[in-house]
Amino acid sequence: MIDEPQLKLAHSLLAARVSDRPRGEDPDRPETVQAMQIALHIPKATPPQRDELLEAAAVAVLKVCLDPRVSTDPEFRASLENWYDHLIRKVTRRARNKSWEMVQQLPGVTVEVGGAQARAFVPSAVSEVPPEIRKLQISGTELPATEPVEMPAHSGDLPRIYIDAGLAMTTGKAAAQVGHASMLLAAHRDFMWVRRWAERDFGLHVLEVDTALFHRLSEHPDAVAVHDAGFTEVAPNSKTVFALPGRI
DSSP, rough: OHHHHHHHHHHHHHHHHSSOOOOOOTTSSSOOOEEEEEEEEEOOOSOOOOOHHHHHHHHHHHHHHTTHHHHOOOOOHHHHHHHHHOOOOOEEEEEEEHHHHHTTTTTEEEETTTEEEEEEEEEEEEOOHHHHHSSSSSOOOOOOOOOOOOOOOSSSSSSSEEEEEOOOOOOHHHHHHHHHHHHHHHHHHHHHHHHHHTTTTOEEEEEOOHHHHHHHHHSTTTTTTEEEEOSSSSSEEEEEEEETTTTO
């Protein structure tokens, strides 16, 4: 059951705060360096499929942003607002076994797609990350790359997020990028569209395509692109991923 007023409030906050206005942070003021932590469940014996894990991460990030607690929990809302108002960083970590079970107790949302699971947590200052999350490894979030696919600009009902396979991003980096794309897509659509998406449990597809096709498809008028700040892996202002809304 969707609580429309709660969803509407969370969406309006996201749309208002996630815009093209300048943002920044001051290293001398640790409270301004904000990030959303994402845990990817990667069991050693049975690792998930990369595309399913990326889909789970993208949906988990969006579900935190549109969580009903935005309207019922002042601390939850303030955490999102602080993050929205600074550089919207995400830090992806690997979890398995007991460490995965322990972080389920922390505020956030876990999403499962196929055999893959990801949990996005309520953002915080990077200096205040809970110890259960801080001990998770940032490195090691790598899975075999998905073979680039060829397909038309868009097909099917659900939104699609396209990744530039030519950038050869690690699974952790790609998870942060698709998470940002799902946020931006919701922020750029009107509430009734987002409500229909919520009725589909925010389902989406993640597809990796070669660079030439990526840039060609990204010219679609409905495309919402992510340009990375370039802190890790890619050059500053690289177009890493983009989202298309589907026919919801």
